[in-house]
Amino acid sequence: MADLRFGDEQPNDAELAAIGTIVSEADAATVVETERVVRGGTARRRGLRHLLLPVLHSLQHEIGWISPGGLNGAAKRLGVPPAEAYGVATFYELLRTTDPGHRDDIVHLCVDPACALAGNEELRSSLEARGAKVCESPCLGQCERAPALFVQGAGRPDRVPADDEEDFRLPQAGDSGLRVLRRVGVVDPASLDSYRDHGGYQALAAAIEMGAEAVIDAVRDSGLSGRGGAAFPTGAKWRAVADEPGPHKHVVANCDESEPGTFKDRVICERDPFAVIESMTIAGLATGAACGWIYIRGEYPRATRRLEGAIAQARAAGLLGRDAAGSGQRFDIELRRGAGAYICGEETALFNSIEGFRGEPRNKPPFPTTRGLFNQPTAVNNPETLLNVLHIATHGPDAYRSVGTERSPGTRLFCLSGRVAAPGLYEVPFGTTLGDLIDLAGGPLGSLAAVLLGGAAGAFVGPDALSMPLTLEDAREAGATLGSGVVTVFDDTADMESVVVRIAEFFRDESCGQCVPCRVGTQRQHEVLVELQASGGPLAPQRAELIDDMARAMADASICGLGHTASSAVRSAVALGLIGKSP
Secondary structure, three states: OOOOOOOOOOOOHHHHHHHHHHHHHHHOOHHHHHHHHHHHOOOOOHHHHHHHHHHHHHHHHHHOOOOHHHHHHHHHHHOOOHHHHHHHHOOOOOOOOOOOOOOOOEEEEEOOHHHHHOOHHHHHHHHHHOOOEEEEEOOOOOHHHOOOEEEEEOOEEEEOOOOOHHHOOOOOOOOOOOOOOOOOOOOOOOOHHHHHHOOOOHHHHHHHHHOHHHHHHHHHHHOOEOOOOOOOEHHHHHHHHHHOOOOOOEEEEEEOOOOOOOOHHHHHHHHOHHHHHHHHHHHHHHHOOOEEEEEEOOOOHHHHHHHHHHHHHHHHOOOOEOOHHHOOOOEEEEEEEOOOOHHHHOHHHHHHHHHOOOOOOOOOOOOOOOOOHHHOOEEEEOHHHHHHHHHHHHHOHHHHOOOEOOOOEOEEEEEEEEOEOOOEEEEEEOOOEHHHHHHHOOOEOOOEEEEEEOHHHOEEEOHHHOOOEOOHHHHHHOOOOOOOOEEEEEEOOOOHHHHHHHHHHHHHHHOOOOOHHHHHHHHHHHHHHHHHHHHOOOOOHHHHHHHHHHHHHHHHHOOOHHHHHOOHHHHHHHHHOOOOOOO
């Protein structure tokens, strides 16, 4: 199938219908209609390539896999060479290009640290005893209710078995200090009227009255930084996009949080989806972007449905479209669903995924603010970052800076999981100590051994770090990172060598393989740790030196942040003596 020429296989009627539904729906979508000429050159079909991933999702949903005939049909309809379509279809974990031989559900079981601590192996045994077809999965973004499952089925909606409306409770419900989470668990996430009753769209009205320049100035003066890991100043990013010439610009909400231990954006999108839409609209009007995109991970079916509903209601109410909220500017939003690739959380890999290519990172420069999605100026923020803009637009930058620290103003969301009494999503001011945050979640279960900050791309810290203020500057000084807000707690019963081996395995599997330092380095790092675990002995000095050498090579020469941080947790575990100790 991996050929530039089409084979003889043809799509059946069901597959043709699955392809046609996506393409015909997109033909009627305002965002796609506006941008088609820009995306595709002279050929209309080339301008439809960005529909490749939605079409592949539709084919798999219809028959449970992507057949050669279905892939041929999709490639022909969209004007994509068959070898390239095959390359995209085989890139993602949730898409299958071989016939599974059955139409039974596929159960994805998380094997990352939070779920391992919560007894995922016992759950696996129970599922297999009932005849379920279980496959291992990286983090599913349900760490607060571990162990986690995600279920795919042909002809049936994807689902999360634990996704019960009545099970949800925000640990800090009723806390007057909440900003980003103040509506979560309070507002009806399926109702625009409910959102408005709880202050929704007041921020957009204020932003329209302020004007684009004043909004960007307020975001800059607030000191708001990105909440995805890099902590880049949001105002500077928006200013760069606004200053770029040309009529075609984009705003992207990166909801592809796949960092093990992270689930904050899932909660926001499920429980306060209109806030995502409103804050994206502010970003679009401020930067001059007419096109908004939400890229959400494929393992979030409820969040996807909620966002789709919010977009439709906002559009029907005139809050999106040719004259968004009476602003005189066009802004509309289109949603794209990922398909199981950690690397697509990297912004340029995300662009490639939306455009219908393999989700591989691009070299920088050029940076997204000048050449981003469809090679046009693009501002990318995650939902947590965006929701902070609502408070800034409504209350001003000084009020925003009234909590937190001078260099890390505002509040921060933290995802607590592992061996802690009350796992969940917490919002605290920057500067709260790590120990106070863990105490807010009921404290550790058992004797605290270590805390993983920032997820697999972060670093382990020991019990002596409990007094560390959770700020960007203090974490950096301690050789750690807040990353995407992951706080995974381990007690002295945890098998830390297995935890670290799993982290190395995660990066080995999730490397896109595009660059040699990352592709080879993550493989060799995993091999060294497996060898160490099997030996049961101490980490020999030469092997520790090898780990350091590989880490430096990946950090210096990898294309993107995956390779740069693939050794961070491993090296911190070695430094703390969590692995490689004498028996």
